[in-house]
Amino acid sequence: VRDISICSVLPRTQRASVAKNSHTQHLAKGAVIATEGQPLGQIASVVEGVVKLTKSTRDGRQQIVGLAFAADLIGRPFANISKYRIEAATDVSMCSFPRQRFEQLLSEHGKAEEFLLKAKLDEVDAARDWMLLLGRKSAEERVATFILMLAEREVNSIRHGAGRPNAVTIELPLTRAEIGDYLGLTLETVSRQFSRLREMGVLNLDDHRRVHVPDVARLTGLVGD
Amino acid sequence: VRDISICSVLPRTQRASVAKNSHTQHLAKGAVIATEGQPLGQIASVVEGVVKLTKSTRDGRQQIVGLAFAADLIGRPFANISKYRIEAATDVSMCSFPRQRFEQLLSEHGKAEEFLLKAKLDEVDAARDWMLLLGRKSAEERVATFILMLAEREVNSIRHGAGRPNAVTIELPLTRAEIGDYLGLTLETVSRQFSRLREMGVLNLDDHRRVHVPDVARLTGLVGD
DNA sequence: CGAGTGCTTGAGGGAAGTCAAGATTGGTGG
DNA sequence: CCACCAATCTTGACTTCCCTCAAGCACTCG
Numbered sequence: 001v002r003d004i005s006i007c008s009v010l011p012r013t014q015r016a017s018v019a020k021n022s023h024t025q026h027l028a029k030g031a032v033i034a035t036e037g038q039p040l041g042q043i044a045s046v047v048e049g050v051v052k053l054t055k056s057t058r059d060g061r062q063q064i065v066g067l068a069f070a071a072d073l074i075g076r077p078f079a080n081i082s083k084y085r086i087e088a089a090t091d092v093s094m095c096s097f098p099r100q101r102f103e104q105l106l107s108e109h110g111k112a113e114e115f116l117l118k119a120k121l122d123e124v125d126a127a128r129d130w131m132l133l134l135g136r137k138s139a140e141e142r143v144a145t146f147i148l149m150l151a152e153r154e155v156n157s158i159r160h161g162a163g164r165p166n167a168v169t170i171e172l173p174l175t176r177a178e179i180g181d182y183l184g185l186t187l188e189t190v191s192r193q194f195s196r197l198r199e200m201g202v203l204n205l206d207d208h209r210r211v212h213v214p215d216v217a218r219l220t221g222l223v224g225d
Numbered sequence: 226v227r228d229i230s231i232c233s234v235l236p237r238t239q240r241a242s243v244a245k246n247s248h249t250q251h252l253a254k255g256a257v258i259a260t261e262g263q264p265l266g267q268i269a270s271v272v273e274g275v276v277k278l279t280k281s282t283r284d285g286r287q288q289i290v291g292l293a294f295a296a297d298l299i300g301r302p303f304a305n306i307s308k309y310r311i312e313a314a315t316d317v318s319m320c321s322f323p324r325q326r327f328e329q330l331l332s333e334h335g336k337a338e339e340f341l342l343k344a345k346l347d348e349v350d351a352a353r354d355w356m357l358l359l360g361r362k363s364a365e366e367r368v369a370t371f372i373l374m375l376a377e378r379e380v381n382s383i384r385h386g387a388g389r390p391n392a393v394t395i396e397l398p399l400t401r402a403e404i405g406d407y408l409g410l411t412l413e414t415v416s417r418q419f420s421r422l423r424e425m426g427v428l429n430l431d432d433h434r435r436v437h438v439p440d441v442a443r444l445t446g447l448v449g450d
Numbered sequence: 451c452g453a454g455t456g457c458t459t460g461a462g463g464g465a466a467g468t469c470a471a472g473a474t475t476g477g478t479g480g
Numbered sequence: 481c482c483a484c485c486a487a488t489c490t491t492g493a494c495t496t497c498c499c500t501c502a503a504g505c506a507c508t509c510g
Contacts, residue, residue, distance in 0.1 A: 050398035054406065064407035066352070067398075069378065073344060090398050106338050113331050113338040119298060120345040127291070127352035134359035135409030139498070153294065173275040173292075173315050176457060181279065182289035184360030186499055191458055208457060208507085364466065401489060414466055416490055433475075433489060451510100458505075467496070474489070480482090 022097035027088045033074065034082040042096045043075035049092030053084040055132045057225045063135040065128035076125075077103050078118055083125050132225060134184045141224035142183040143193040147203065147211060148219050155216070169212045176208075197222075247322035252313045258299065259307040267321045268300035274317030278309040280357045282450045288360040290353035302328050303343055308350050357450065359409045366449035367408040368418040372428065372436060373444050380441070394437045401433075422447075 024047070027033070034040040036055060046068050053066040053074070065084060068074050074086055077099060106114060133142055150170045158165070172179070176194075177187040185193075197203045202219055204212040213219055249272070252258070259265040261280060271293050278291040278299070290309060293299050299311055302324060331339060358367055375395045383390070397404070401419075402412040410418075422428045427444055429437040438444055 052399070052403065052407075062406045063409065064399075064403065066348070067407070073341070077341070089403065106341070113342060116298070116302070116331070117338060117342045117345065120342065120349060123291070124345060124348050124352060127349060127356065131352065131355060131359055134356055135406075174277070174289075175455095178277065178289065178314065181287045181360075182277075182292070184288065187457080188459085188500085189498060192498095195458070400487090411467055412489080413468080413491085417466095420490070453510090454508085456505105456507080458503105460503085461501090463498105463500075465497095465499090467494105469494080470492085472489100472491080475487085476485100477487095478483100478485085480484095 022095050024093060024095050027092045027094070029088055029091050031088040031092070033086040033088070034084070036082065036085045038082060039080050040075055040082040040086070041080075041099050043073065043077065043099050043102050044094045044096035046070055046072050046074065047093045047095055049094075050089040051092055051094070052087055052089040053128070054087065055084055055128065055225075057132070057136060059224075061136040063132040065131045075099060076121065077106065078121060084128065137224050139183075139185055139189050139193050140196065141222065142185060143179075143190060143197065144202075144219055144222035144224075146179060146183060147197075147213065148216070148223055150211075151213050151216055151219065164216070166216055167212070167214050168216060169206070169210060172209050172211060247320050249318060249320050252317045252319070254313055254316050256313040256317070258311040258313070259309070261308065261310045262306060264305050265300055265307040265311070266305075266324050268298065268302065268324050268327045269319040269321035271295055271297050271299065272318045272320055274319075275314040276317055276319075277312055277314040278353070279312065280309055280353065280450075282357070282361060284449075286361040288357040290356045300324060301346065302331065303346060309353065362449050364408075364410055364414050364418050365421065366447065367410060368404075368415060368422065369427075369444055369447035369449075371404060371408060372422075372438065373441070373448055375436075376438050376441055376444065389441070391441055392437070392439050393441060394431070394435060397434050397436060 025044070027049075033042075033044075033051070048070055051068040051072075051074055052064050053068070054062055054064050056062040067089070074094070075096075076082060106117070133145055137145065147170070150172070151168045154168050154170050155164055174182065175187075176190045179185075180187040180190045183190065194203065194205065198205055202213070202215070202222065204214065206212060250269070252274075258267075258269075258276070273295055276293040276297075276299055277289050278293070279287055279289050281287040292314070299319070300321075301307060331342070358370055362370065372395070375397070376393045379393050379395050380389055399407065400412075401415045404410075405412040405415045408415065419428065419430065423430055427438070427440070427447065429439065431437060
């Protein structure tokens with residue numbers, strides 16, 4: 001049990017105050033630490049063993065979006081709900097403590113760092129959502145997810161007082177080739193999927209760059225997760 | 226130009242000190258802000274437009290690993306070298322300032338936050354490396370990358386005084402099915418690739434869980450990036 | 451108006467997925 | 481200690497989804 005692995009998030013001087021609230025846990029292989037969409041009130045540092053973080057689609061396709069080895073942290077400051085299922089891949093020992101105590105400690109310090117940290121935490125989550133897409137989704141689901149992402153961004157920026165609008169028009173910021181690079185597809189496959197979604201009535205293409213989504217809920221049903 | 230988008234990393238009270246060193250840039254579509262593996266001394270906040278972050282393999286396969294929209298940050302505190310190519314996907318305006326000034330400001334505050342922040346920055350980088358794998362690599366490259374990751378972890382933990390050992394034995398922490406879930410493959414494909422790598426002499430399988438890599442350099446040549 | 455760039459569509463092929471037996475292995479209890 | 485059982489892994493045969501290659505169309509811009 002080396003120095004780096006024992007709740008090493010905190011510098012020496014502050015460690016004691018967290019250590020008081022921390023305790024070491026031993027988990028058998030297969031033990032579930034958190035499930036996708038459920039609260040997780042702990043932050044933990046892996047001392048020994050391997051922990052896997054997974055996301056999955058409704059129909060059971062699974063993607064491991066991260067592995068935590070010794071000295072890696074698991075848990076998510078500033079968010080109550082876990083976006084992944086967290087499970088011991090091997091027998092694991094880890095050192096865990098309450099999330100709120102940890103957040104409080106962070107907040108006592110600079111706001112700038114906290115802001116940046118939150119941004120990066122969101123980026124990690126977003127990158128892992130994309131890993132599920134790249135690892136497990138079909139071409140149709142990938143394109144639908146991409147359009148939906150832009151549609152939701154558009155809807156949020158409009159900020160309608162009264163609920164979400166059900167139809168949106170979006171401007172694609174990328175070429176077909178770039179969309180392919182983002183989705184792990186070729187530009188031809190992207191183009192074919194746009195055509196299919198148009199034939200299905202999910203999209204209207206005003207021109208190659210402007211996409212009208214008449215029913216966002218319909219699109220949501222195609223993203224596959 | 227809304228409040229949230231103007232160098233909004235910093236809380237109101239501290240913003241001024243960075244704003245002094247910041248300046249607004251306008252970039253045409255296609256402008257390159259950083260290339261993979263080259264230094265990037267700036268942090269910037271996107272004000273308008275879309276910026277894409279890409280990684281690519283030596284043979285030209287490309288993967289967009291992130292998009293930055295208005296109010297998103299680009300650049301990497303605490304690392305001099307950019308791990309991605311950063312390019313304007315549309316015409317872009319952004320507000321940028323020197324990375325070192327920014328880091329200095331962060332360091333004046335809590336060490337705990339800095340530690341956690343660095344960990345998360347590394348996680349983002351790791352997730353994006355994996356996105357390249359999931360989006361663009363062949364089954365053989367994926368399995369080779371996974372084994373190499375474990376091999377390097379093992380080599381680093383051994384900490385040989387005299388250089389890297391060229392042969393390693395590693396213990397797989399995951400089943401074939403789990404490796405498949407990590408690599409975006411089926412368990413059958415993973416198994417077939419293990420067999421192929423064994424036939425090629427890149428691996429020896431002591432049992433299903435213990436893998437001996439006689440020549441790590443050889444394996445490195447198969448990861449495809 | 452022609453060239454360039456980006457997009458669509460088609461035909462054919464190939465890498466990985468699916469389905470289906472078996473072979474190993476490791477754990478458990480007789 | 482060994483035999484059995486369940487879980488895990490390997491291998492084969494076949495299928496499928498997406499990629500590759502190719503041709504033609506639609507804008508934009510000099």
